[in-house]
Amino acid sequence: MSYPLPTTLTPSKITKFMSCPLAFRFSYLDHLPEPASPHLVRGTLVHKALELLLATARPSDRTRERAFAALDDAWSRLADGDIASLGLDDAGRATFRREAEALVTRYFAVEDPSAVRPVGIELDLRVELDGVELRGIIDRLDRLDSGDLVVVDYKTGRAPRAEHARSRMIGVHFYALLCEQVLGRAPSEVRLVYLRDPVVVSEAPSAQTLRGIRQRAGAVWRAIERACDQDDFRPSPSRLCPSCAFRAHCPAFGGDPAHARPAPGPTAVAEVAPLAG
Numbered sequence: 070m071s072y073p074l075p076t077t078l079t080p081s082k083i084t085k086f087m088s089c090p091l092a093f094r095f096s097y098l099d100h101l102p103e104p105a106s107p108h109l110v111r112g113t114l115v116h117k118a119l120e121l122l123l124a125t126a127r128p129s130d131r132t133r134e135r136a137f138a139a140l141d142d143a144w145s146r147l148a149d150g151d152i153a154s155l156g157l158d159d160a161g162r163a164t165f166r167r168e169a170e171a172l173v174t175r176y177f178a179v180e181d182p183s184a185v186r187p188v189g190i191e192l193d194l195r196v197e198l199d200g201v202e203l204r205g206i207i208d209r210l211d212r213l214d215s216g217d218l219v220v221v222d223y224k225t226g227r228a229p230r231a232e233h234a235r236s237r238m239i240g241v242h243f244y245a246l247l248c249e250q251v252l253g254r255a256p257s258e259v260r261l262v263y264l265r266d267p268v269v270v271s272e273a274p275s276a277q278t279l280r281g282i283r284q285r286a287g288a289v290w291r292a293i294e295r296a297c298d299q300d301d302f303r304p305s306p307s308r309l310c311p312s313c314a315f316r317a318h319c320p321a322f323g324g325d326p327a328h329a330r331p332a333p334g335p336t337a338v339a340e341v342a343p344l345a346g
């Protein structure tokens with residue numbers, strides 16, 4: 070049996086395939102459901118609150134009070150879906166809410182939102198390149214006074230140690246490549262905004278970096294094509310295994326991938342899971 074290819078290649082798919090081809094198969098090809106995680110739902114909630122703050126408030130109105138009102142709005146939008154799926158009791162919901170409020174508060178420690186000039190929020194870019202459709206949804210694309218573009222990606226997990234920082238930039242460099250291909254111009258800077266710590270990690274994407282990202286995307290796509298054609302998705306045990314939703318089907322943990330049964334359709338978590346975390 071061979072698998073049909075995914076229709077697009079995203080940073081999340083690249084990261085998943087590179088970290089474990091079998092987990093990639095379970096997530097993106099079998100569409101096995103993944104249980105809701107407080108970490109991912111909190112990230113979705115805070116992303117939505119910042120999106121609403123910057124999309125609906127004039128720069129001078131982007132205050133903490135307005136940010137908390139945006140969090141209220143985001144909460145009400147997710148309350149019956151993602152938040153309810155966590156199954157939290159009243160105390161758990163209160164803690165979850167406080168943690169989201171803390172992330173929104175810390176946002177003001179890394180950035181002055183009244184000085185931000187977004188030209189795109191949740192910007193969905195796609196381009197056909199080297200035989201594959203690359204796709205990315207950029208948290209925010211800013212234009213500086215100089216006219217330069219800046220890609221901004223929020224992270225709600227911990228910032229990596231220095232030795233791992235560069236590998237975490239793959240997603241934003243992928244977005245820079247999309248900007249270059251779709252908008253005709255690469256950003257002068259890509260930024261990861263870690264809200265928990267809070268700290269900003271930024272780089273200037275060079276032409277060489279973007280060439281490298283393009284080559285890497287092509288190489289991963291060819292590996293996915295081979296794996297799909299030969300139905301050969303191998304487990305790659307790592308420190309990520311303890312939090313993997315698919316251990317019951319994984320041979321590294323005594324499971325049998327053949328027993329994995331596709332769900333009717335893709336889950337939201339599987340499709341939108343950020344490189345984040």
Ligand code: SF4
Binds near residue numbers: 306322
């Ligand atoms: S448990 Fe580990 S090796 Fe198995 S599918 Fe998940 S990430 Fe891959």
